[in-house]
Amino acid sequence: MTVTREQVEQAAVRIDGRVRRTPVLRVSETVTFKLELLQHVGSFKPRGMFNRLLAAKEDGSLTGVGAVTASGGNAGLAVAYAARELGVPARIFVPQNAPAAKVARLRTLDADVVQVGSEYAEAYAAAVVASEESGALFAHAYDQPEVVAGQGTLGLELLEQIDGFDTVLVAVGGGGLIAGIATAIGDRARVVSVEPELAPTLARALEAGGPIDVQVGGVAADSLGARRIGEIAFEVAVRQNITPVLVDEAAITAARQELWREYRLATEHGAATAYAALTSGAYKPAADERIVVVVCGANTDLGTLS
Incomplete structure (x- = not known):
């Protein structure tokens, strides 16, 4: 694929x-935030899920039975919103x-x-069975062409x-967002993947030469907890020469707190992960390098921000 x-x-x-066409915010001479946390239901996911469901409606595969998905949260919110x-x-x-x-x-x-189950893979297996038994349209959280193309918008x-x-x-x-963005941007800019050290699905796949299962955990696992990178994302990462970067737990937590303290952006840990590459020094930009940080999700417990 x-x-x-x-x-x-x-x-x-x-x-x-x-x-929504979400806004951008220039925060320094060289850094701009793409505020995708302001998208419907608080993440980028509706882009892909609307494209998946609307394409299926066009070809007749979306029926009154509806749609089913597996999700740590954000993809599910997007499917629920689009379906409604x-x-x-x-x-x-x-x-x-x-x-x-x-969940609420x-x-x-x-x-x-x-x-x-206790992780995305178990929810995924149950969702596939439910789709096959009911005839509902299966909307993959990140590894379907329509989903990736939607995220690429x-x-x-x-x-x-x-x-x-x-x-x-x-x-x-799972890689749907980065695959879509890299496809849309092509050779006009470098695309850098940022993953938690405790959930390095793309980094390990690039080392192994293909998608492999990895152990996942940590503060961002609720949104970045896919055990295996998507086939589409891996293909795009190789084709577009995506640069992988890993950040640790402390860096993610600190970046999330900084986004709230300095910019009043209430993000989930997964959405702070990209910014953590800058704040921790895991990604070191060249002088005058113009950087866009995608701030991709806001579904978090506000009580954990200070």
Whole structure:
């Protein structure tokens, strides 16, 4: 599987009016934030899920049975939101340790929430079975062409919103977002993947020459906890020569607190991971390197910010 720039452009047309064109915030002479945490339901995920469901509606594979997905939270929120907007049911499988704030939000979107297992892989297996048994459309959290193409619309926006940039820092879990952005941007800028040291799915896949299962954990595991990088993301990472960077737990926590303290951006740990590459020095930019940091999610417990 792969995704092309043409598919991203088609996705942009398909989801126009369904998602927000999120703003950018210049925070220094060389650093700009892409505020994707302001997207519907608090993350970038509706871009891909609207594209998946709308494409399926066009070809007749989205029926009244609705859609099903597995998610640590944000993909589920996006499917629930898109399904509600399109008038079909949504059934969301999440791990039992999914954040309470995300589970509660799912229920406010009229989704049928099923909590299974202790990590994403177990919820995923249950969701696949449910889709096969019910005939519901399966929407993968990150490894379907329509999903990746939808996420890539964020990259198209960056090209329109910012007059030149050199590097984009993107947090990686399953890889749908970075694959879409890298496809949209092409050779116009470097794309850097940032992962927690305790969930290095893309970094380990690049070392091994292909996607492999890795142990995942840590503060960002609720949103960056995919055990294996997506096939599409791996293909794009190799094709686009994506640079991998790892950050530790302390760096992620400190970056999240700084985003709140200095910019009043309430982010989940996964969304702070890209910024942690800068604040910790894990990524060292060249002099005058123009950097975009994608701040991708806001579904967090506000009581943990200070």
